[in-house]
Amino acid sequence: MGAVTGDQTVDQTVVVAVDGGGSKTDAVAVRLDGSVVSRARAGGSSPQIEGLTRSVEVVDALVREVAGVAPLAGVDLFLSGLDFPAEEEAYRQAIADLPWAPGALLDNDLFAVLRAGTSAEAAVAVICGTGINAVGLGHGGTRVRFPAVGAISGDWGGGGGLGSEALWHAARHVDGRGPATALTEGICRVLDVPSVPELIADLHFGRRSQGDLRLLAPEVFRASDAGDAVAGALVDRQADEVAALVTACVRRLDLAGEPFPVVLGGSVLQAGHRRLEDRIAARVHDVAPHAELHHLRVPPVVGAVLRALERAGADGGALARAEAELVGTAHAALVGGVAR
Known part of the structure; x- marks a missing residue:
């Protein structure tokens, strides 16, 4: 799963994190070393506002866009409008047949x-x-x-x-x-x-x-x-x-x-x-x-990425690198945001 660059092998495996709200949805693909591969934004994806079918369409398109052809280590979705267990179960069923869905994490955007x-x-x-x-x-x-x-x-x-x-x-x-x-x-x-x-x-x-x-x-x-x-x-x-x-x-x-x-x-x-x-x-x-x-002071998708990397077993250096690339080196020392 690696690509050779000079004498160094770079693991191309990525995790994808999605933060979806009532007005916009952000998605980021990041390697396990914390390097950001791709990011994209679309309209709202709250199933309570957009409806379940439209929400899945938005999320699926973003996941495919940022992941590209890279092998996936995981997909973590944090979506507004998942407030009841029944809503989470309905969403899991709606994405069940999508190729990236097995093992995906689904949680509220909070x-x-x-x-x-x-x-x-x-x-x-x-x-x-x-x-x-x-x-x-x-x-x-x-x-x-x-x-x-x-x-x-x-x-x-x-x-x-x-x-x-x-x-x-x-x-x-x-x-x-x-x-x-x-x-x-x-x-x-x-x-x-x-x-x-x-x-x-x-x-x-x-x-x-x-x-x-x-x-x-x-x-x-x-x-x-x-x-x-x-x-x-x-x-x-x-x-x-x-x-x-x-x-x-x-x-x-x-x-x-x-x-x-x-x-x-x-x-x-x-x-x-x-x-x-x-x-x-x-x-x-x-x-x-x-x-x-x-x-x-940072976009919520930063938290989604950090959670996804943690779930995939990434180390502290990877978390710091991901945050630095997403929000600038000024935040690099504050792994996870403004408060420890």
Whole structure:
């Protein structure tokens, strides 16, 4: 399985790691020595959003693209929307006949986020991007998971939640049921609509996708920074939701009295909103004073690659090389991300 270059034989065997979310999917092929062979990106692959068939199509195309003709040591898939055992089983059945599927690892994308941020045995990760979800790892491999299927499982927030709530407040501003808010004008500007009532009609009659509302999340933070009380309350609510997920993990894993990393990922949590970050930190430290909060500064696919290499038996040097090639030599000393 080697190719000869001069007097040195290079093992061409690769592992493929895939990180798939609601809006994009990244795939990387890496040799067992940590050298990156190929990487590619496609649209979203969450089976809850795209549907099972489309998700498999996206993932299969990416795996084949980055692997090429190289022999495979393993394929590790970390996908948003795998929140129930039944969803994982359905996905395994859907990929069963694909040539790369035997022995493939299938897990929720939160575990890629977690590994991108830390190699600690006990840790918590929250992702707040299109939606919101969290995972926790305790000593001895104990896991904490959440269904993360929207309001019916107690979830709120992310770009979709913030955007929907912004429109709710704007609608009430326009018809007199609620207070005035700068979000009303901001929504019209961001989504290029003449008025909030016309946007509501477009959504109701299917002329516009509900998914467009996630584009309003940055406007919520802009209005909050400008002093809008309604927008500020939404930012505070988002912070409290993130802290609630961390708190639940802390209590279920009995981590309150010890130091452990909390990895915060996703576009909402990585955008550098001071009010959001300060409130999250305060709420988390109320229940876990030694928790160490880290905003993820590397792509989650880095965690997927590190997990895949570890599963394939690669050594620490290979992990460091893979990370250096994926995110730059500045990160090479931090194997696994920003927190150890």
